Amino acid sequence: MPPLPEQQKIAAILTAVDDKLDIIARQIEATQNPSHYYVDSSCGVRAFRSQNVRENS
Structure with a gap:
């Protein structure tokens, strides 16, 4: 087994990689x-909706 400081560095790297994969x-x-994006008709660009924005029903 590697020394504890090295184990902690390895754990930090693996945690960062796991977070990025998520x-x-x-x-x-x-x-x-498709419910997470819309097409801006003025330029035809697909843009993502903010999760904080509610749509009018």
Whole structure:
């Protein structure tokens, strides 16, 4: 087993990688769910809705 400081560095790196993978997975999911984006008709660009914005029903 590596010394404790080295284990802590390894754990920090693995945690950072895991966090980044979670972010990427959420981004992929968002791009595959059409309810999360809209097309701006003025320029035809797909933009993501803010999760804090409520739509009018």
